[in-house]
Amino acid sequence: MTPDAVAARRAEDALWHATDAVLRRTGAGWTAPPRHPARKAAAHRADAEPPPRTAPPEPTTSAGEEPAALSPPRKTVGRWTVDLASPAPHLAAAVVRALASIPQGQETKTDTAGPAAMVRVWGPEETTVLAETTEHLDELWPAMLAELHEGVSQIALLGGRAIDGFTDFTTHGAVFINAARLTGGRTGLPGWVRLADALVHEGTHTRCNAAAFSTPFLKPATHPGPSVMTPLRPDPRPLTGLFQQTVVLVRQSVLYRLIHQDAPLSDPQRKAVADRRGRLLEKGFQGLDTLGRYRAALTPAGEAVHAEAASLLAVEAAQEEAHAQQLPGGRA
DSSP, X not given: OOOOHHHHHHHHHHHHHHHHHHHHHHTOOOOOOTTOHHXXXXXXXXXXXXXXXXXXXXXXXXXXXXXXXXXXXEEEETTEEEEEOOOOHHHHHXXXXXXXXXXXXXXXXXXXXXXXXXXXXXXXXXXXXXXXXXXXXXXXXXXXXXXXXXXXXXXXXXXXXXXXXXXXGGGTTEEEEEGGGGSOOTTSOOHHHHHHHHHHHHHHHHHHXXXXXXXXXXXXXXXXXXXXXXXXXSSOEEHHHXXXXXXXXXXXXXXXXXHHHHSOOOHHHHHHHHHHHHHHHHHHHHHHHHHHTTGGGBOHHXXXXXXXXXXXXXXXXXXXXXXXXXXXXXXX
16 A cells, blocks of 8 residues: 555566566567566557456557667656656557546546647656656655656556556556656646656556555455446446556545645645545545455455555545645635
8 A cells, every 4th residue: 555666676577577488488578678668559459468356548638660679768857857748659558458448428528629649759848847746756756756667667648538547567667657647737726746646546557456466465266346436427337446546546636735744835735635535535435435345355455455545545534634724714
């Protein structure tokens, strides 16, 4: 539940060891760099990998042959060295899957007048925002940035409508984030805060997927489990989706507390951060309550995560209440 780069590295080691074993066993002949999302996609295409106990592609709602096996263009951005992905077949195919998973009429309002989401090239402005974001994360929550470094190897920037962001286990290691989330929001949140939110959100899905590959959180008889209503999606989702969303919401609540406490913000920005944190806490308790009704479906590892999430969220809520009581006239 709490960020742990060492545990994340162990989970990633196990996942990529299994991926490489599939490629060797099937003779797929794919020579992408180690731990590259395109390598994971090649293993899935080989159709010899056991079905992972992970969540299906989960867009955050509001596309030949693979490229040559060259080392990815990793770039040091702020305090993180990561591949700022250019459009590629394995990424385009993931976007197609994500778009197909969105129920009709449930697309986000992001650029609704434009074309559907697609991977686009990073520009200097987006790179600057990412650098600012990583610097703030390293100062506010270094453990989170360290964990992201272990699990996220590519950041794919999306343009267009319908998807704010998502991860896809088939391209494990890549996170997809709409470029609109790197800009100031209508609520007053600055671009770096919105990007930090997106990275924690999608990076946590990546962490959950890697962990669940070795240590399932749901019992096999219930995987993927019944479809249930979840805090972050308007349509019913598998129980795996609810489980991961709950972890995401707890972590986002922590992120916004740290930003509110220690980040350099204007008064309107600080109020926007506080308002967002309040909504995240509410959704987090909603997720915990719903997941609690399905505790029989959880493995011991899943039970442990559920208990830790409940404990952490209770602490976050108590801190929120204590802060509100100290303010003249209410929250800010």
